[in-house]
Amino acid sequence: MPRPSTAPRRRSYDQYCASARALDAVGDRWTLLIVRELLAGPRRYTDLHADLPGVSTDMLATRLKDMERDGLATRRRLPPPVSAYAYELTERGAALLPVLRALAAWGASALDGPRPVDAxxxxxxxxxxxxxxxxxxxxxxxxxxxxxxxxxxxxxxxxxxxxxxxxxxxxxxxxxxxxxxxxxxxxxxxxxxxxxxxxxxxxxxxxxxxxxxxxxxxxxxxxxxxxxxxxx
Missing domain, CATH: 3.30.1050.10 (SCP2 sterol-binding domain)
Incomplete structure (x- = not known):
């Protein structure tokens, strides 16, 4: 039987509202972009860091731990000959695809050309x-x-x-x-x-x-x- 997590909970909106509960889990900076990356399949930590320009190593590690704790992602060891772990979405995490699709549709009008600083x-x-x-x-x-x-x-x-x-x-x-x-x-x-x-x-x-x-x-x-x- 797995031991309960001792990691501190993130701050909550403390509102009995489905939207607030969702934002408790995915409203932090970088979380939904990590979901975007993992929707493309299992990714190693180094791959995630490479495709999330601007995120610090500490922030990425924290967000991945949060996502594991909240049942959005899991970590598994890749089979030989690769000696590394990969993160992948759980069924609950993969269910965020419609959310990302809605956000992409809403934000598409802002894609008026890459800015010089844009990756x-x-x-x-x-x-x-x-x-x-x-x-x-x-x-x-x-x-x-x-x-x-x-x-x-x-x-x-x-x-x-x-x-x-x-x-x-x-x-x-x-x-x-x-x-x-x-x-x-x-x-x-x-x-x-x-x-x-x-x-x-x-x-x-x-x-x-x-x-x-x-x-x-x-x-x-x-x-x-x-x-x-x-x-x-």
Whole structure:
């Protein structure tokens, strides 16, 4: 039987309110951004620190301990030959994906171009792009992977369907992707902001699609329709 944690509790809003209880767990600085990183899959501490520019090592360690204590994340040893631990979300932590999607939709209008001090990672576009892709191909379509290549790197989206939950990950898709997309960061930003749909980006030649899966076919069909609308 596990021993109860002796770590001190963080300050609480002490309000009998669901929103206040949620913020007790995820309202601290960096917590939701750590969730964003772990939604992409298990990450080592060093990987998290590299993809969270500006967080101190002490702050990151504290937030991870808080998340373990609150049942949002767990730590496990990676199998040989890797000798390291990785952090991953629990089911409760993974259930924050809709929260991150809502925040991304709300904050997308502020992406009016990277500031000189802004860090950029390709997989940070995964959540808003997942929403834009589903708006084109539908949430109830077949499950599959969509691989996305930007100037800064590669990430993949896992579309829902067939009982599989939607999600995203850093790096290439773990299985043959249903569609492979390539675009520049400016185009991806426009899609994330809702200024450009994936179909319109394809029709304009700003986004290329490879693959023969259902999602690739749906994107090409939507792009053909968007092109017809523009030329008619």
């Amino acid at each position: 950029v990672r390709a997989h940070w576009f995964a959540i808003p792009l997942l929403t834009a892709l589903e708006a084109t191909t539908g949430r109830t379509g077949p499950a599959g992977y969509v691989e996305v290549r930007l100037d800064e790197g590669v990430f993949h989206l896992r579309t829902g369907g067939g009982g599989q939950a939607a999600g995203c990950g850093d790096g290439p898709a773990p299985a043959a992707p249903d569609a492979a997309l390539a675009m520049d960061t400016a185009t991806c930003t426009a899609v994330a902001r809702g200024e450009l749909t994936p179909a319109a980006a394809i029709a304009a030649g700003r986004l290329t699609v490879a693959g023969d899966g259902p999602h690739a076919a749906a994107l090409r069909a939507a792009a053909a329709e968007a092109g017809d609308l523009v030329t008619s």
